[in-house]
Amino acid sequence: xxxxxxxxxxxxxxxxxxxxxxxxxxxxxxxxxxxxxxxxxxxxxxxxxxxxxxxxxxxxxxxxxxxxxxxxxxxxxxxxxxxxxxxxxxxxxxxxxxxxxxxxxxxxxxxxxxxxxxxxxxxxxxxxxxxxxxxxxxxxxxxxxxxxxxxxxxxxxxxxxxxxxxxxxxxxxxxxxxxxxxxxxxxxxxxxxxxxxxxxxxxxxxxxxxxxxxxxxxxxxxxxxxxxxxxxxxxxxxxxxxxxxxxx
Numbered sequence: 001x002x003x004x005x006x007x008x009x010x011x012x013x014x015x016x017x018x019x020x021x022x023x024x025x026x027x028x029x030x031x032x033x034x035x036x037x038x039x040x041x042x043x044x045x046x047x048x049x050x051x052x053x054x055x056x057x058x059x060x061x062x063x064x065x066x067x068x069x070x071x072x073x074x075x076x077x078x079x080x081x082x083x084x085x086x087x088x089x090x091x092x093x094x095x096x097x098x099x100x101x102x103x104x105x106x107x108x109x110x111x112x113x114x115x116x117x118x119x120x121x122x123x124x125x126x127x128x129x130x131x132x133x134x135x136x137x138x139x140x141x142x143x144x145x146x147x148x149x150x151x152x153x154x155x156x157x158x159x160x161x162x163x164x165x166x167x168x169x170x171x172x173x174x175x176x177x178x179x180x181x182x183x184x185x186x187x188x189x190x191x192x193x194x195x196x197x198x199x200x201x202x203x204x205x206x207x208x209x210x211x212x213x214x215x216x217x218x219x220x221x222x223x224x225x226x227x228x229x230x231x232x233x234x235x236x237x238x239x240x241x242x243x244x245x246x247x248x
Contacts, residue, residue, distance in 0.1 A: 017041055018049050022058065022069065029066035085196065085204055086117045088238045093120040093207070096231040100224055102211040104231070105130050106196070107143040108204070114138055114147055117205070130210065136185065140164040142193035143206040145179035150195070150203050178229050179206075180221035182213060190216035192224045194232035199240050207232040 009016040017039070024030060024038040035050065036043045050067055053059040057072035089106045096104040097120040106118040116134040130136075138144045139162055148159040149170045160167060164184045173179040178194040185191075191210035195203045209216075209228055217223055 014049070017045060018053060018058075021046060021050055021053065021067075022073075025059070025067060025069050029062050029064070029068045031066050035067060084242055085235065085239055089118040089205075089207075089235055090120075092231050092235050093118055096120065096207070096209060096227065097122065099227050100209050102209040102216065102224075103129055105143070105208045105210065106235075107136070107147065107193075107206045107208060109138065109147045110135075112138055114141075114143055114206075122211075138163075140181070141185035142179035142181040142191040143208045144185075145170060145173050145181065146193045146195050146206040147203060149173040149179070176221075176225070178221060178225045180219075180225070182218060182220070188213055190218075190220045192216070192220045192228045194225070194229040196232050196235045196239065204239065205235075207235060 020039045020041065021035055024035055030038070032043065032047060032050070035041075035046050039046060041049075050059055054061065054067075054070065057070040059067050060070040062068050086106065093104040093106060101122070103122050104120045105116050107114045108117050109115075113135045114137070116130050116132055116136070119130060119132055121129045136144070138148065138159060144163075145165055148156065148163075151159060156167075156170070160170070165181075169179075178192060180190070180192045182190050189210060190213045191208050193206045193208040196205040196207060198204045207228060209224060213220075
């Protein structure tokens with residue numbers, strides 16, 4: 001017999017019904033007929049709402065055509081766990097700034113942009129600063145390279161469209177484990193970035209340093225990749241000790 005699995009409805013019908021569908025999938029993949037049975041909703045309603053949830057990636061379809069929880073849920077969970085990554089980054093970015101003499105940042109991807117979620121600025125040279133909250137392009141810069149390099153094929157192809165870097169550059173990032181850029185985002189500015197990973201191996205963020213090319217040189221990776229990568233690895237290890245930061 002059909003039954004509702006939503007115990008405390010909000011009164012917003014379309015939301016409550018969508019949540020019922022997602023709750024039903026906690027137990028695993030389900031066909032349309034199974035969702036109708038478990039939720040007690042009309043078949044056309046389930047089909048309409050499930051199709052909309054697939055469109056927004058809250059649900060997906062498996063190889064057998066069954067509904068499953070979609071990738072958007074993992075992305076939102078990852079974002080919810082990011083506060084711990086940000087707070088842990090503070091002391092690490094300060095040490096990185098002191099070791100390199102350059103401003104250091106932590107970037108996270110947010111849709112088609114990357115956001116500076118933590119930073120340690122040089123005491124002088126404020127023109128080089130990237131304040132917390134700054135939104136930058138995912139189409140240029142070493143942090144964008146690092147945040148894109150390990151994405152799945154479809155997102156990689158989409159990310160490379162109109163980008164200032166090439167597939168060859170991203171292949172180099174994956175091979176070396178870090179990225180560098182020279183005037184890619186802004187003329188005269190160089191940067192070096194390395195990935196911060198969650199317990200599952202997914203790239204959560206990018207640790208970066210940036211500054212004028214005349215200070216970082218035209219081969220900033222050769223000079224600074226080891227210390228930037230060490231900072232990113234230190235943050236990765238802190239995240240792995242607290243797996244809730246990678247709720248995927």
